[in-house]
Amino acid sequence: EAGVTQFPSHSVIEKGQTVTLRCDPISGHDNLYWYRRVMGKEIKFLLHFVKESKQDESGMPNNRFLAERTGGTYSTLKVQPAELEDSGVYFCASSPGELRNEQFFGPGTRLTVL
Amino acid sequence: LAKTTQPISMDSYEGQEVNITCSHNNIATNDYITWYQQFPSQGPRFIIQGYKTKVTNEVASLFIPADRKSSTLSLPRVSLSDTAVYYCLVGAPNSGNTPLVFGKGTRLSVIA
Numbered sequence: 770e771a772g773v774t775q776f777p778s779h780s781v782i783e784k785g786q787t788v789t790l791r792c793d794p795i796s797g798h799d800n801l802y803w804y805r806r807v808m809g810k811e812i813k814f815l816l817h818f819v820k821e822s823k824q825d826e827s828g829m830p831n832n833r834f835l836a837e838r839t840g841g842t843y844s845t846l847k848v849q850p851a852e853l854e855d856s857g858v859y860f861c862a863s864s865p866g867e868l869r870n871e872q873f874f875g876p877g878t879r880l881t882v883l
Numbered sequence: 884l885a886k887t888t889q890p891i892s893m894d895s896y897e898g899q900e901v902n903i904t905c906s907h908n909n910i911a912t913n914d915y916i917t918w919y920q921q922f923p924s925q926g927p928r929f930i931i932q933g934y935k936t937k938v939t940n941e942v943a944s945l946f947i948p949a950d951r952k953s954s955t956l957s958l959p960r961v962s963l964s965d966t967a968v969y970y971c972l973v974g975a976p977n978s979g980n981t982p983l984v985f986g987k988g989t990r991l992s993v994i995a
């Protein structure tokens with residue numbers, strides 16, 4: 770069975786540009802989470818989808834970040850416009866049902882904003 | 884949310900047993916203790932979870948004393964491939980509204 774996949778693996782953009790990250794969760798997983806780690810910091814929660822609905826978006830840093838989950842399948846995270854401090858690794862994770870503590874993470878997307 | 888404290892780093896020779904202790908003095912009654920492992924350039928991977936006493940799987944053992952204020956992850960006979968960052972997390976598994984909270988983790992380096 771395929772795990773969580775993320776695209777791209779690495780993106781380098783200039784400040785002010787727009788970037789869209791994609792996450793494909795494990796098939797059948799209703800829960801989808803986005804996290805990120807900025808340089809030297811801990812992994813931080815961004816938001817949580819249950820199917821296509823946003824369950825918790827308390828970790829989203831500001832309104833330059835927009836997450837969507839079309840039809841409860843894959844999810845996208847758009848950063849517009851990107852700023853230098855957005856550089857980091859963005860992880861996506863999914864889990865079935867309500868077993869929140871066991872989440873399956875993707876390999877991450879490394880975002881570099883110049 | 885219970886805060887966790889664990890060593891920043893540890894070194895071990897191959898073949899040794901490694902024990903990583905995590906403190907969580909403010910753990911709540913319905914919190915479980917969960918450990919994740921993260922290799923370079925990969926996302927974290929769930930390895931074990933427990934509530935009390937001892938849990939063992941094919942990867943590790945988790946020891947939790949009666950007061951649950953700490954826990955110890957035990958890796959038997961580590962190999963070079965066990966070099967990774969290990970995170971201790973506490974939280975209630977069925978609280979869908981509470982996200983996972985990662986600390987700084989323990990960086991384990993296994994040397995030949």
